[in-house]
Amino acid sequence: MKNVRKDFPILERKINGRRLVYLDNAATSQKPKQVLEAIAGYYSNHNANIHRGLHLLSEEATAMYEESRKKIAGFIGANCPEELIFTKGATESLNMVATTWGAANLKKGDTILLGDFEHHSNMVPWLEIAEKTGAEIEYLESDENGEIHLEEVEKKMTGRVKLISLTHASNVLGTIVPIKEICGLATEKGILVSVDGAQAAPHLEINMADLGCDFYSFSAHKMLGPMGVGALWVKREILERLNPYEFGGGMIDEVSYQKATYAAIPARFEAGTPNVAGTVGFAAAADYLEKIGMDDIRQHEIGLNKYLSEKIKEIDGLKVVGPKEPEKRTGLASFSIAGIHAHDVASVLNDYGIAVRAGHHCVMPYHAKIGLTGTTRASFYLYNTEEEIDRLVEGIKKAVEILS
Ligand SMILES: Cc1ncc(COP(=O)(O)O)c(C=O)c1O
Incomplete structure (x- = not known):
């Protein structure tokens, strides 16, 4: 998805001294200048x-x-x-x-x-x-x-x-x-x-x-x-x-x-x-x-999901909930990390300028069914990039280091 980022003024913002990585799109998306x-x-x-x-x-x-x-x-x-x-x-x-x-x-x-x-x-x-x-x-x-x-x-x-x-x-x-x-x-x-x-x-x-x-x-x-x-x-x-x-x-x-x-x-x-x-x-x-094309957006999100799935394999104790194959999911990954609270992960990520959501995501009964009180969710859209996934993965590693 080349060239779309310039349409989204908010993506230029700095959060805690770093350029914003917005991965909370399932909660709400950002708005293009159009x-x-x-x-x-x-x-x-x-x-x-x-x-x-x-x-x-x-x-x-x-x-x-x-x-x-x-x-x-x-x-x-x-x-x-x-x-x-x-x-x-x-x-x-x-x-x-x-x-x-x-x-x-x-x-x-x-x-x-x-x-x-x-x-x-x-x-x-x-x-x-x-x-x-x-x-x-x-x-x-x-x-x-x-x-x-x-x-x-x-x-x-x-x-x-x-x-x-x-x-x-x-x-x-x-x-x-x-x-x-x-x-x-x-x-x-x-x-x-x-x-x-x-x-x-x-x-x-x-x-x-x-x-x-x-x-x-x-x-x-x-x-x-x-x-x-x-x-x-x-x-x-x-x-x-x-x-x-x-x-x-x-x-x-x-x-x-x-x-x-x-x-x-x-x-x-x-x-x-x-x-x-x-x-x-x-x-x-x-x-x-x-204008961008829904098919292209879907392919872009599958690509990001595959990229993330490979990268997070390196993180001990991290488990993504939902379908194992990234192409069976929309552009999101919710995960838990053994022994670490979902809110704490999101809070450390925020320190690094990365916006994700943590908690029950308004789906309490299902979290109870799978024995979790919450998950941390990274959700993508057309403007997200592999470099941002790299920052997310680095941030999660830092969170594990700090919180374990
Ligand atoms: C699956 C699903 N259904 C319904 C809603 C409610 O949407 P809204 O808050 O825009 O009314 C949401 C919002 O997160 C959702 O994810």
């Missing part, structure tokens, strides 16, 4: 509230908002832009699925299937809705390498299962879940599939028609866009029948003192003033990623 300029350009030249105004700025802002929807819908291969709802991020998108579809369609005797390494954002909303509706949750057991096999999915797809909600790529293990194959099995049985794409949309080429799922949730900030905006894609025939998520301005058709009727999709699901600047930045991020 995204920063798109947001500043919107506020500098076009800012107004959308839909309601009859003045030129409002028309421009509305057009930019709807253009952003078209861009993001195109980026994920949606059939039409109306299937894409803008949200605050993947967490809100996942909550929307649980509280709209879940509340209306689940009852006692029904089962929801989840993976055993879901992010809390794809677990806690279902725990809540199960409590309210009387439905039960069952978990798909991953194997010792953090992979979910189709036999396990088939075994658990009983007649009681109404929906499967799975991450497309794990934020701890990097595991890429075979969503397309799972959707194939689910469709045969009339089971719906909701996908948490927070860690997949930034790193893999995704296409809704090809995947065959019913709901897909993702966030802009993990894919070079701003914080506070994301999307939920829903298959049109399902979205048309869903109850609104929030109520208020922007989502109504007519209101009297007694009654309200609701707007058509997608406005029906976007009550209140949306984050227009955020969606403009989101679209600029999608443009940027497309």
Whole structure:
């Protein structure tokens, strides 16, 4: 990925006297100047509230908002832009699925299937809705390498299962879940599939028609866009029948003192003033990623993962969790080091200007399952380099030296 680093001003920063090595991309990515300029350009030249105004700025802002929807819908291969709802991020998108579809369609005797390494954002909303509706949750057991096999999915797809909600790529293990194959099995049985794409949309080429799922949730900030905006894609025939998520301005058709009727999709699901600047930045991020090419980004990350896997073999007691083959993971490696706390490793790395994340990464139950309280996670993106991996490995060696 030559020449991309110059687009990311923050990568020039010095941390503790050394040039920043940013390896916390699974938490949030950095933003290229094309995204920063798109947001500043919107506020500098076009800012107004959308839909309601009859003045030129409002028309421009509305057009930019709807253009952003078209861009993001195109980026994920949606059939039409109306299937894409803008949200605050993947967490809100996942909550929307649980509280709209879940509340209306689940009852006692029904089962929801989840993976055993879901992010809390794809677990806690279902725990809540199960409590309210009387439905039960069952978990798909991953194997010792953090992979979910189709036999396990088939075994658990009983007649009681109404929906499967799975991450497309794990934020701890990097595991890429075979969503397309799972959707194939689910469709045969009339089971719906909701996908948490927070860690997949930034790193893999995704296409809704090809995947065959019913709901897909993702966030802009993990894919070079701003914080506070994301999307939920829903298959049109399902979205048309869903109850609104929030109520208020922007989502109504007519209101009297007694009654309200609701707007058509997608406005029906976007009550209140949306984050227009955020969606403009989101679209600029999608443009940027497309220009680089998702395939090239994926190959770059596999290369970094392979390079890291070789280098860390030298470190005694270090164990990477998740699939052993680097090409089976998205661009990340979470690891534990015998006898050393994950937080201490991250703290020493910070002393050397290296940003990684440590802890349970919002996946507490899986860490408990594998007998760890936390892991240290290095996660890459298109701007990371082999030289940065060298610095990471040097930093880990220093941490082991200091902390053993
Ligand atoms: C797999 C996964 N799902 C959901 C989320 C929630 O995303 P957000 O915090 O952007 O709402 C994250 C964030 O780390 C994630 O990694």
